[in-house]
Amino acid sequence: MRRVAIVGAGPSGLFAAGQLASQNQIEVAIDLYDRLPTPFGLLRYGVAPDHDSIKAVAKTLAAAFDSPRVRFCGLVEVGTQVRASQLLECYDAVVYAYGAELDRKLGIPGEELNGSRSAREFVSWYSGHPDAHPQNLAGIRNAVVVGVGNVAVDVSRILLKDPAELSVTDMPESVLAELRSTEIEHVWLVGRRGPESAAFTNTELRELLGLSGMDVDLIGASVESIDTDGLDRKARSNVESIAKAISEPVPGAKRHLHLLFNHRPVAIKGLTKVEAVEFESNLDGSRIEVPADLVMRSIGYYGVPLPGVPFAEGRIPNLEGRVTEVDGSDRPGEYAVGWIKRGPTGLIGANKKDATETVGSLLADLAVAPQRQLADPDQLMASRGIQPSTLADWRRIDDAEIGRGNLRGRERTKIEDWHDLLALVFAEQAGDSAP
Ligand code: NAP
Numbered sequence: 001m002r003r004v005a006i007v008g009a010g011p012s013g014l015f016a017a018g019q020l021a022s023q024n025q026i027e028v029a030i031d032l033y034d035r036l037p038t039p040f041g042l043l044r045y046g047v048a049p050d051h052d053s054i055k056a057v058a059k060t061l062a063a064a065f066d067s068p069r070v071r072f073c074g075l076v077e078v079g080t081q082v083r084a085s086q087l088l089e090c091y092d093a094v095v096y097a098y099g100a101e102l103d104r105k106l107g108i109p110g111e112e113l114n115g116s117r118s119a120r121e122f123v124s125w126y127s128g129h130p131d132a133h134p135q136n137l138a139g140i141r142n143a144v145v146v147g148v149g150n151v152a153v154d155v156s157r158i159l160l161k162d163p164a165e166l167s168v169t170d171m172p173e174s175v176l177a178e179l180r181s182t183e184i185e186h187v188w189l190v191g192r193r194g195p196e197s198a199a200f201t202n203t204e205l206r207e208l209l210g211l212s213g214m215d216v217d218l219i220g221a222s223v224e225s226i227d228t229d230g231l232d233r234k235a236r237s238n239v240e241s242i243a244k245a246i247s248e249p250v251p252g253a254k255r256h257l258h259l260l261f262n263h264r265p266v267a268i269k270g271l272t273k274v275e276a277v278e279f280e281s282n283l284d285g286s287r288i289e290v291p292a293d294l295v296m297r298s299i300g301y302y303g304v305p306l307p308g309v310p311f312a313e314g315r316i317p318n319l320e321g322r323v324t325e326v327d328g329s330d331r332p333g334e335y336a337v338g339w340i341k342r343g344p345t346g347l348i349g350a351n352k353k354d355a356t357e358t359v360g361s362l363l364a365d366l367a368v369a370p371q372r373q374l375a376d377p378d379q380l381m382a383s384r385g386i387q388p389s390t391l392a393d394w395r396r397i398d399d400a401e402i403g404r405g406n407l408r409g410r411e412r413t414k415i416e417d418w419h420d421l422l423a424l425v426f427a428e429q430a431g432d433s434a435p
Contacts, residue, residue, distance in 0.1 A: 001027050001028065001029055002026055002027065002028045002029070002092045002093075002366055003028065003029050003030075003031070003090065003091045003092055003374060003377070004020060004028050004029070004030050004031070004091055004092060004093045004094075004095065004362070005030075005031050005033060005087045005090070005091040005093075005094045005095070005377070006030060006031070006032045006033065006094075006095045006097050007033050007078045007084070007087070007094065007095065007096050007097060007098050007306075008033070008034060008041060008096070008097035008098035008099060008338070008340075009032045009033070009034035009036075009039040009040065009041060009072060009074075009097075010034075010039075010040060010041020010042050010043065010097065010098075010099055010338065011040070011041060011042060011043050011057070011061060011338065011348050011351045012097045012099070012337040012338025012339070012341075012351040012354060012355055013032060013034075013041070013095070013097030013098075013337065013338065014032070014039065014040070014061040014062075014064050015061065015064075015337075015351050015352045015354075015355035016095055016097060016337050016355040016358060016359055017030050017032050017064040017070050018060075018061070018063055018064035018067075018070075019355055019356060019359045020069075020359055020362070020363075021064055021067035021069045021070050022067070023359075023363065025363055025367065026363055026366050026367060027069075028069060028092075028366070029069050029071070030067075030069055030070045030071065031071045031073050031091070031377060032064075032070060032071065032072050032073060033073045033074075033076045033078055033087075033388075034072070034073070034074050034075075034076070035074075035075065035076065035077040035078075036074060036075070036130070037074040037075050037389040037393055037394060037397060037421055037422070037424075037425050038074070038394055038397060038421070039061075039062075039065075039072060039074075039394060040058055040061065041099060042099060042348070043055065043057060043058055043061065043348060044058075044127065045123075045124060045127045045128075045129045046123060046127065047127075047348065048123075048126075048127075048154045048157070048158065049126065049127065049166065049169035049170050049171045050157075050158075050161070050165070050166060050169050054347075054348060055170075057348055057349070065391055071390075071391070072389075072390060072391040072394060073381075073388035073389075073390075074388060074389035074390070074393065074394065074425075075386075075387070075388055075389045075425070076381065076386055076388050078098075078306065079306045079307050081384055081386055082380065082381070082384050082386065083307060083308055084096075084306055084307070084308050084309050084334075085308050086380055087377070087380075088333055088334070089374065089375045089380075090374055090375045090376065090377040090380055091333075091374065091377065092333065092366060092369065092372065092374070093333050093334070093335060093362050093365070093366065094333065094334050094335070095334075095335040095336070095337055095358065095362065096306065096309065096316055096323070096334070096335070096336045096337070096340055096341075097336070097337045097338050097340065098303075098306070098340055099303070099338055099339045099340055099344075100301040100302050100303040100304075100314065100339040100340060100343070100344040101301070101303065101304050102301060102302050102303070102304055103118035103119070103120040103121075103297065103299075103300075103301055103302075104297070104299050104300050104301065104302055105297065106146065106265060106297050106299065108265055108266060108267055108268065109267045109268065110267050110268030110269055110270065110274070111268055111297075113268055113270050113272075113273055113274050114270075114272060114273035114274065115270070115273045115274030115292075115293060115294050115295060116268050116274050116294075116295040116296075116297075117294075117295070117296055117297075118296065118297055118298070119145065119147070119151050119152060119154075119155045119296045119297065119298035120151075120301065121133065121135075122135060122155050122158075122296055123151065123154065123155065125175065126158055126171055126175050126179075127171075127414070128170070128171065128172040128175065128414030128415065128416035129416070130416060130417065130418040130421055131418075132416070134174070134178075135178060136178070137178050137179065137181065137182040137184070137294075138181055138182075139183065139293065140182060140183065140184055140293040140294050141183055141184060141185045141186065141293060142184075142185065142186045142187075142188075142290070142291045142292050142293050142294070143156075143159055143184060143186070143187045143188070143292065143293065143294040143295070143296065144187075144188045144190060144265075144277045144290055144292040144294070144295045144296070145187060145188065145189050145190065145295075145296045145298055146190050146265055146277075146295070146296070146297045146298060146299060147190070147191070147199075147297065147298035147299040147300070148189060148190070148191035148198040148199055148200055148261075149198075149199035149200055149298060149299075149300065150199070150200050150201060150204050151298045152189060152200070152296075152298035153189075153200045153204045153205060153207075153208050154204070155296055155298060156187050156189050156208055156257065157207065157208045157211065158179070159182070159184050159187055160184065160187055160208075160211050160214055160255050160257060161211055162211075162212060162213065163176065163179045163180040163182075166179060167410075168410055169410070170401070170405060170410065170411065170412040170413055170414050171413075171414065172413065172414045172415070172416040173413060174416065175416070184255065185254070185255060185256060186255075186256045186258060186291075187255075187256070187257050187258070188258045188260055188277075188290050188292070189257065189258070189259055189260070190260045190261075190263055190265070190279065191259075191260070191261045191262070191263075192262070192263065192264040192282055193261065193262065193282070194221050194226065194261050194262055195218070195221055195223065195226065195238060195239050195242050195259070195261050196226050196228075196231055196235045196236075196238070196239055197235070198235075198238055198261075200238070201234060201347075202234055202237040202238055202241060205238055205241050205242075206241050208257070209241055209242070209244075209245040209257070210245075211255075211257075213250070213252075213253055213254050213255055214250065214253055214254075214255040214256065214257055215249065215250040215253035215255075215256055215257070216242075216245040216246055216256075216257045216258075216259065217246055217256070217257075217258055217259070218242060218246045218259045218261070219258060219259065219260045219261070220260050220261045220262045220263050220281065220283075221261035221262055223239055223242055223243040223246070226239050228240070242259060258290075260279065260290070262281055262282045262283050263279035263280065263281055263282065263288070264279065264280055264282055265277050265278070265279055266278050266279065266280045266287070268292075268295055269289070273293075274292050274293060274294065274295050275291070275292065275293075276289045276290060276291050276292055277289070277290050277292050277295055300344055301339070301344040302314035302344065303315055303316070303339065303340045303343075303344070309323070309334070310323060310324065310325050310326050310331065311326075312326045314343060314344075315336075315340060315341065315342070315343055316336040316340050316341060318335070318336045318341055320357055320358070320360075320361050321335050321336060321337060321341060321354075321357050321358030321359075321360075321361045321362070322334075322335060322361050322365070323335060323336055332365070332369075333365075333369075335358050335361065335362050336358065337351070337354055337355050337358040338351050338354060338355075341354065341358065342354060389425045392428070393424070393425040393428070396424045396425070396427060396428070397415060397421060397424045397425070400415060400424055401413060401414055401415055
């Protein structure tokens with residue numbers, strides 16, 4: 001039996017685990033490591049809580065755990081608690097599937113002011129990530145979101161949506177309470193190029209534009225001047241959706257979405273906290289100032305290096321999933337999948353094809369690799385003082401979340417507190433059930 005470690009139990013790691021477990025060419029045992037006691041990564045902590053259909057992918061991904069060959073090893077931080085090189089002594093192959101954790105910065109004056117943050121922080125918070133800082137939305141009337149990708153659309157929608165509509169989701173109760181208290185009136189969604197070049201996809205855009213009780217206006221671009229004939233389908237649909245939204249007034253609208261295109265932020269202004277953002281037109285250099293109590297940059301993510309593992313331009317260098325040195329030379333036994341392999345782009349489903357490529361490379365290599373004398377991973381963990389959490393521990397968390405949700409007539413309410421999560425992980429030893 002060959003042994004494979006996967007670092008990261010998010011969508012790409014789980015797709016890879018499922019594919020490795022269901023093939024019959026080579027018998028493999030798979031250990032899935034994650035620093036959290038919960039699997040699903042960005043599906044759990046990145047996909048918006050009101051996107052049920054995408055969340056349903058969890059069922060497909062969880063099928064990997066039906067295999068007795070797959071073991072979930074939570075609460076293990078590879079890179080700090082245990083090094084990748086130590087895993088390589090215990091496994092025939094190690095697959096890095098740990099995503100792209102950091103957000104990019106704008107690099108403009110005022111970015112560190114109170115009230116300026118990354119969309120990622122906001123997403124983590126409303127998704128109930130245990131590391132997220134609580135967000136205080138009291139008194140916030142004007143928000144600016146820089147970037148026009150799907151993450152920007154997600155955070156704008158969560159700010160502008162009627163909180164009553166969000167109360168059916170799995171958002172933690174503390175998040176719902178904060179969102180119910182907001183007095184948000186204006187969200188400025190700002191792209192540095194025109195509407196035809198926006199990164200967001202049309203389904204997500206239409207969902208935002210169609211929110212109830214909200215009107216939409218367009219600044220910095222005019223849809224009439226865009227020649228839609230030469231555009232691809234997504235760009236054309238986006239321009240058409242914007243044209244339709246701005247042509248339909250919403251009498252008595254309490255919330256306003258301002259689409260500002262062809263502008264880049266040059267400064268975030270304020271004395272002790274954010275008060276306004278200054279933008280410069282990329283067409284004629286003119287400047288405008290937009291009032292803001294909250295500024296979220298949503299301009300993409302990038303990966304972090306793992307000690308001892310090659311890293312370049314925010315990714316692990318690889319050829320068809322096989323990790324290489326930065327100069328392109330071979331590095332046998334290590335593989336990459338997902339955002340850390342290809343960069344932070346693509347919907348959840350893109351990871352399936354991506355995993356197929358990496359798993360194909362891995363199996364082809366294993367078929368010809370000589371059997372090595374491997375160390376015992378359980379002994380390695382014990383020697384480092386690590387007690388991984390298990391699938392049974394996750395199922396206890398899962399049950400507790402479903403129980404919390406059912407009490408309120410919902411499918412699930414996320415547990416966002418480390419203390420509560422760990423109480424559930426260790427409940428078995430304590431003879432306890434739920435916090
Ligand atoms: P993204 O799609 O790459 O969009 C990044 C945006 O930031 C672009 O509009 C980009 O503009 C802009 N940008 C980059 N640098 C900038 C700068 N210095 N100043 C101003 N704007 C700047 O990234 P994302 O929104 O983080 O999404 C990541 C991936 O996750 C995407 O593939 C996305 O589709 C996916 N996702 C999907 C969903 C969903 O399906 N509902 C939800 C969330 C995320 P330029 O184009 O001009 O560079």
